[in-house]
Amino acid sequence: MTSTPPNRPSIGSHSHAGEVNCTRAMQQLWDFLDRELTDEQLGAVRRHVESCSSCFPHKAWAERFLEALHSLRDERLMPPELKARVMEQLRAAGYAGAQ
Amino acid sequence: MTPEESQSSATSAAGSNQRRDADFERVALPWMNDVYRFAYSLTRNESDAQDLVQETYLRAFRSWHTFQPGSDARRWLFTICRNAFLRSRERTRHEVDLEDGDTEALALAMRHRDMLNDGTDRALAQIDLRPALTTALEQLQEPFRSAVILVDVEDQSYDAAAEILGVPIGTVRSRLFRGRRQLQERLALYARDAGFASAATAKEKQSDD
Numbered sequence: 001m002t003s004t005p006p007n008r009p010s011i012g013s014h015s016h017a018g019e020v021n022c023t024r025a026m027q028q029l030w031d032f033l034d035r036e037l038t039d040e041q042l043g044a045v046r047r048h049v050e051s052c053s054s055c056f057p058h059k060a061w062a063e064r065f066l067e068a069l070h071s072l073r074d075e076r077l078m079p080p081e082l083k084a085r086v087m088e089q090l091r092a093a094g095y096a097g098a099q
Numbered sequence: 100m101t102p103e104e105s106q107s108s109a110t111s112a113a114g115s116n117q118r119r120d121a122d123f124e125r126v127a128l129p130w131m132n133d134v135y136r137f138a139y140s141l142t143r144n145e146s147d148a149q150d151l152v153q154e155t156y157l158r159a160f161r162s163w164h165t166f167q168p169g170s171d172a173r174r175w176l177f178t179i180c181r182n183a184f185l186r187s188r189e190r191t192r193h194e195v196d197l198e199d200g201d202t203e204a205l206a207l208a209m210r211h212r213d214m215l216n217d218g219t220d221r222a223l224a225q226i227d228l229r230p231a232l233t234t235a236l237e238q239l240q241e242p243f244r245s246a247v248i249l250v251d252v253e254d255q256s257y258d259a260a261a262e263i264l265g266v267p268i269g270t271v272r273s274r275l276f277r278g279r280r281q282l283q284e285r286l287a288l289y290a291r292d293a294g295f296a297s298a299a300t301a302k303e304k305q306s307d308d
Contacts (some may be wrong), residue, residue: 026208027201030276034250036257057215058208061223065283068228069251075233078135082149086131086156093160097120099128 020044025055033062123163126172131156133253134176140248141184143237151187155180174255177263181245200269203276210280214287222290235285243278250275 020028025048031037032045049059087099134155139148158179159166166175214220239247242264249260250271257275261268 023205027204029208030200030204030279031272034257055208057220058211061211061214061220062207065228065279065286066251068232069236069247069282070254071229072233072236073136073252075229076136076139078132078152079145079149082135082152083131085149086153089153089157090160093157094116095120095123095160096116097124097128099124 020048022048022052022055025049025052026058029055029059029062033059033066119163122168123160126166127156127159127163127176130173130176133173134180137177137245137248137253138180138184140244141181151180151184154183154187158183171259173253174259174263177249177253177255177259181263181265200272200276203273203280207276207280207283210283214283219287219290222293223286226290226293228286231286231289232282235282235289238285239278239281243274243281246271246274247278247282251279 025032025045028037028041028045029049032042032049035042037045049055087095131152135148135152138151138155139145142148142151155176159176162179166172211220214223236244236247245264246260249255249263250257255263257268257271260271260275264271266274
C-alpha cells in the first residue's frame with residue numbers, strides 16, 4: 001500500500017477557493033456527485049468538470065454508473081412471507097399495532 | 100386527551116404502549132424492504148437475510164425508546180442490523196488498510212480514460228448496465244460491498260454509512276471508491292464479453308482517421 005503524500009490536501013481543504021485543476025477535480029468527482037462537499041467546493045468542481053473537455057466524459061460516465069447502481073433498489077424485494085414472520089415475532093414481544 | 104385519562108395508570112400505560120406501537124408502525128416498519136436489501140448484502144443468502152431482518156426488527160422494537168423521534172429511522176435500523184449481523188457471526192474483522200479515497204478516485208478516472216481510448220466506453224454506452232451490475236454487485240467482496248450498498252443503493256451519506264459500519268468516514272470513502280472501481284472493471288469485462296468492444300474499437304479507428 002502506498003502512503004499518503006504529506007502535503008496532499010485533505011477532503012475538507014482547498015488551496016484556492018473557487019478553482020480546482022484536473023487532478024483535484026477527479027479526486028473529488030465522487031464526493032461531488034455524492035454531494036459530500038461544501039457548497040463552495042461543489043461549485044469549484046462543477047465549474048471545472050462542466051468546462052473541461054478531458055474531465056467531462058468522466059463525470060458523464062460516473063453519473064450514468066451511479067444512476068444504474070441506484071436503480072438496483074427495485075430489483076431485490078423481500079420475500080412476501082417475511083413481513084408476516086416479523087409481525088408474528090413482534091406481537092410475541094408485545095407489539096399490538098394495526099399492521 | 101380523552102375522558103378516560105383519569106381512570107387508571109394501567110389505562111395510561113396501555114395508551115403509551117398504543118402510541119409506541121403506532122409510532123413503530125409508522126416510522127420503523129415501512130423500511131423492511133430496505134433493511135432486507137441491506138441484510139442480504141451482509142449475509143448474501145436469502146434465508147440468513149430473513150433471519151437477520153427478524154432479529155433487527157425485534158431489537159428495534161425492544162429498544163424503540165432509544166430512537167430519537169424525527170431522526171433517520173433507516174440509519175438507525177441499518178445500524179442495528181449491522182450490529183446484529185456482527186454479533187451473529189461473533190467476529191471482529193481486522194480489515195486490510197486501504198489506499199486513500201483520493202488515490203482510488205484518481206485511479207477510477209484513469210481507468211475510465213483507458214476505457215474511452217479502447218472503445219469500452221462506447222460499448223458500455225450501448226448496453227443496459229443493470230443486469231451486469233446486479234451480477235457484479237453479487238460478486239463484490241466485503242468490506243466494499245456494504246459501503247456500495249449503503250451509499251449507492253440506499254442513499255446513505257458517508258457520515259451515516261460510517262456510523263452504520265462503525266468505521267471512520269475516510270474508510271467508508273476509500274471502500275466505496277474501491278468498490279465502484281471493481282464494479283466498473285466487471286462492467287468493462289461484461290461489455291467486452293458481449294462482443295461490443297471490438298466492434299466499437301474498429302469503428303473508432305475508422306472515424307479517427
